[in-house]
Amino acid sequence: MIGLPGRLAVADDGLEKWIERYLDLAVRGVRSAEVQGKIARHLQRFRLWIEAHERISAVTAREVxxxxxxxxxxxxxxxxxxxxxxxxxxxxxxxxxxxxLFSWITAHAPAGLPPSGDPTKRVEPLRLPAPEVQHRSAP
Structure with a gap:
């Protein structure tokens, strides 16, 4: 565990605790207050979606x-x-x-956590719509 305080249990697998660790050690004090809030809200939405099991070791690419x-x-x-x-x-x-978050967890968690690696690496972002063509008016 790189840079994690000694009070954190090595075997801890709770998503909520890892989100807090990530926010404390990689986001707060590094990003603006507005961006910190945005990241925290986005991760909270994900945590609420995963609440059935709340373990990072059980998060799969299919769930993401x-x-x-x-x-x-x-x-x-x-x-x-x-x-x-x-x-x-x-x-x-x-x-x-x-x-x-999962890239950070993969780099800082004990070996084998998450067991199948970063589940977000196999999830493609949504395709963005083509930009609208803007016509310039003649001078």
């Missing part, structure tokens, strides 16, 4: 892919109460934050 689809399909409520999906760029931003 399902979560990505869940975000795109409709988790946000509009003012009328209708669910709407997040934009592909927003979903990809969430995925990037979870990927950074």
């Amino acid at each position: 892919t399902a979560w990505r689809g869940h975000l795109a399909a409709g988790v946000e409520q509009t003012a009328t109460g209708r669910a709407t999906g997040m934009a592909p760029a927003t979903v990809n931003n969430h995925l990037a934050h979870v990927s950074a």
